[in-house]
Amino acid sequence: MSVIIDRFDVFAGGFWLTLQICVLAAIGALVLGAVVAVLRISPVPPLRAVGTAYVTVFRNMPLTVVMFFAAFALPALGSNADFLRIPVLDSVFTRLGTDLPYFRFALIALVLYTAAFVCEALRSGVNAVPAGQAEAARSLGMTFTQNLWHVVLPQSWKASVVPLGSVIIAMIKNSALVGFFGVVGDLSQTADQLTSAEGLAFVPVAIGVSIGYLIMTVPLGALLDRIERRQAVAAR
C-alpha cells in the first residue's frame, strides 16, 4: 500500500489529466447530445432521421472502435483535429496548450460516443413530460422552439438528471481507454507506467488507480441521489 503514498505525485498527475479530459468531454457531450436530442424530437423528418442515424451509429459501436477511428483514421484523412485548439481552453487546461493531437483525438471519440447516450437520456426526459403539455403549448400558438424552451425542456430536465448522471459516470470510466490511444499520463496509464517500467506490484497500483476513479465518480453519484430526492419532494 505504501506504493500509493510513495508515488502520490504520479497518481495525482494522472488524476489531474483524467479530470481534464472528463470535464472537457462532459461539456462537449452534453452540448452535442442536446443538439442531437433536439434533432431527434424535431417535427422535420430529415432532421429527425439525422438524429436517429447518429444515435444508432454511435450507441452501437464499441468505444474502442470509435477511438481507433479518431486516433488513426483522422490523421490518415489529414486532420490533426486542430479545430479543438480553442484559445481560452489552452490557458485553463495546461495539457491542451501543448501540441498533443492524441489528447484531441481522445476527446473527439469520447464526445461523439457519449453524446449518443446523452441524447437518449434527454429524450427519455422529454418523453416523461405528458403529451398534453406540448399539445397545450402548441394550441396556444407557440413555435417548436418556444414550446421546447419554455414548456417541455424545463420539465424534462428533472426526469433526465439521473440518467444523465449515469451517462457521465460511465463516460468517466470509459475515459480509462484514452491511455491506450496515445494520451500519455492519464490515470489508467499511470498503472502501466508504474507496474511495467518500475516493476511495482500490480495490485496496490490497481487499487490506487481505482481510488482515483472513485474520487471522481462517487461524489457525482451522491450528488445525483440528492437531486433526485429533492425532486421527489418537489413533485409531491
Place this chain on the structure above:
Amino acid sequence: MRLQRFAAVATATALAFGLTACGSKDSDGGSDAGAGSKSFAAGSTMERLNKAQSIKVGTKVDQPGFGLKGLSGKPEGFDVEVAKIIVKELGIPTDKIEFVETPSKVREDAIVNGTVDFVVATYTINDERKKRVAFAGPYYEAGQNILVKADDAGITGPDSFKDGTKKVCSVTGSTPAENIKKSVKDVATQVVLFDTYDKCITALDGGQVNAVTTDNVILLGYIAKNQGKYKLAGDNFTKEPYGIGVKLEDKDFRTFINDTLEKSFQDGSWKKAWDDTAGKFGAELGAAPAIDRY
C-alpha cells in the same frame, strides 16, 4: 511433434548416461522422457519440476522473432527456443511446457506468485527489477534503436530529438520509453505512447510521429515484414541484456539455468535456436554474452 519428442528423449537419455549412474529405463520411447532419468538435489525446484513432468513458462505473444503467437496457437521465437533448451535439461519433454502470456506489466507478479516457473520474455535485467525477482543469464544482449521511414535522413540517433520538433513513439511503461524520455526536450509533446508497437507503426505511417523506438530486434522484425519501407537510424544506443526471471530466493534454480545456458552457448543449440527464429530477420547474434552470476 513426434520428432521433437524423440529428440527430447534422445537428449535426456544421452545426458542421463553422461551425468548419472542410474541409466535410462525408458528406451521404449515412452512419453515420460526424463522422469527418474535425472537426479537433482532433494527439495530443489529442479527436482520438483522433474517429478511433476510439467512446467509453466512465461513468454510474450506479440514480439516477432522472440515470442509471437501465430495461427498455430503456440508462441514461437527465440525466447521460446531458449525456454525449450532449459526445459529439456530439466528432463521434461518440451511438449509438456505450458506457455503463459506474460506481458511486461505482470512479469514480476507472475514470478512472485508462482503463476509461472520462469519467465523468458525479452526481459531486460535491471536493478529496479532485481529487487523483486532474480535473473539468470543474460542469454542475449539487445540494444535500443530507432526506426524511421526509409527516406528519412533527419533522424540519426537519440540526439536528433533534442531540438524539440520531432516526435517519437514507444510502448507505455517500457524501458525504451523511459530511456528516450531522457533524450527529448519536452516529454509531453514529443513522446507518444501506445499499448502496442503495432499502433506506433500505424502512427508512423500516418505521420503522427517521426520515429518508433524500442529494442533493435523488435524493430528488425518490422523492417523484415515491410521490405524497404523502414530503416534503423544509426546504431544501438543502449545495452539491454535479456535475462530469465526466476524467484528471488531460488538461487539453485538460477545457477542451474546459468549452467544450462553456458552449455548451450558451447554445444551450438543456442545459435541454432537463434538461426531458426530471430536470425531469419537478419538480426546479429554476436558472441555469446557473459553470464552474470551475481
